[in-house]
Amino acid sequence: MDASELAEQCVRVLHGRDLAARSLGIRILESGPGESRLSMQVRQDMCNGHGICHGGVLFTLADTAMAYASNSRGQVAVASTVQIDYLRSVNYPETVIAQAEETYRGRRKGSYQVSVSDGAGLKIAHFYGTVAILDKQVLDKQSGDIS
């Protein structure tokens, strides 16, 4: 299995188990070694008390993109510290896209940058996070639960 096939398989397996992402309707557009591109349509039950998409929902989309990108190399990785910067608000029923790319990959730590944009391609949030890389394999059956 080459790196691209491994990435696709890891992401497919993770997404299959990822009830949180699936309950938000998050879909995989692309995946590869160290990268992923996801989409999500803003629903009314994703909006906050100001009538705009909840920042937590946008964060969840970006965080999911980092999770898939960082687990795509086969080893389990979990978020460590993350920053999000909100640039524009977005509303029901727009579709938003999150694109994750790897900015660093060490033995125990990786860092990822995720750009979140709206349907018109305008950037709505910038996300940067680090992950801890564990001694477990995504495709190992036992690793379904890392807790």
Next chain:
Amino acid sequence: MDASELAEQCVRVLHGRDLAARSLGIRILESGPGESRLSMQVRQDMCNGHGICHGGVLFTLADTAMAYASNSRGQVAVASTVQIDYLRSVNYPETVIAQAEETYRGRRKGSYQVSVSDGAGLKIAHFYGTVAILDKQVLDKQSGDIS
């Protein structure tokens, strides 16, 4: 109306409109000027591909606590830049608590710190964020939609 009554009323109004927070079952335990305490029970559909509560869901709880604390003084405030640091994982069906406190309040900017802990009181995440304070009132009917 004094500051405590205003805070309670702002938070009640926001929570009433906040479909995203309510769809996660987020409940208000306490609210006051510049502070809030919320609870949420981890459900299976809040877990990720590793079988633990999705980081985005924990972020959404903390972000909601900051939103209620920062809007409790009457003026509309929206998240600007936020950082979250994950310390421990948490599982279905634990109940988690987010406690937000104001660390700074200027005319146009405020900053808030949110501590997220599990049922046993162990800290599971630390959240720090800044908000932009707008020229709108939470209790003004027109402000239902800030977009």
Next chain:
Amino acid sequence: MDASELAEQCVRVLHGRDLAARSLGIRILESGPGESRLSMQVRQDMCNGHGICHGGVLFTLADTAMAYASNSRGQVAVASTVQIDYLRSVNYPETVIAQAEETYRGRRKGSYQVSVSDGAGLKIAHFYGTVAILDKQVLDKQSGDIS
């Protein structure tokens, strides 16, 4: 004066007044609208108690790169919230490079990403920050002191 000339002039003026950057030997390699590239040689008096370049000194280099990039369009901008992620340590007497690029520019807020690398081109730190854009001009004599 076109955008490139304005950028060069703003950066030259700021660097001329920037005693902190100059006392660290920070030099301008390139500057343009929304971008800058600076270099600094690690000195022994920039090292910490562990014998490596102090994280604060690397931060100062990156922050200076953001300052020059964000002030290059003519309006005064000041740092608001910043995150730095340390990837590798660096020692006396290496030369480090900071490259800043604009990731967002609104009317009142901008965001910048700075990559810090060592002499061999290896990335040693990743910096991301937001600035507040003020109603002052860099080239206005009165703006020498914004306090």
Next chain:
Amino acid sequence: MDASELAEQCVRVLHGRDLAARSLGIRILESGPGESRLSMQVRQDMCNGHGICHGGVLFTLADTAMAYASNSRGQVAVASTVQIDYLRSVNYPETVIAQAEETYRGRRKGSYQVSVSDGAGLKIAHFYGTVAILDKQVLDKQSGDIS
């Protein structure tokens, strides 16, 4: 040697070797297990092109406070990811104080919060950072250089 004596000795040893902190005139006001309080007087050569104390210098003070607090338990710790939020500017020749406290201490990771305030006690910056805890001892002679 009890925890307080160990903390004081670690901090004294680190400060003795910390040429970067000493060249900024950073002084130890207090140190204890997981905490430290430092002071620094803003000099003209710490100011930037806007005539205010350079954000990198304030960061360096806060980062030093985190370094001393996180190394005070005997094991070497190095900064991993850090965020700083600037609230007010400060000028020559004010004295600023940084107070670091431990918000989490695990086996491999710790997190620290540092409050930076001016002479009047007004908060000028909020700093939050995580450190990686290494398998080395601060008081071990060999650990003078961790690179």
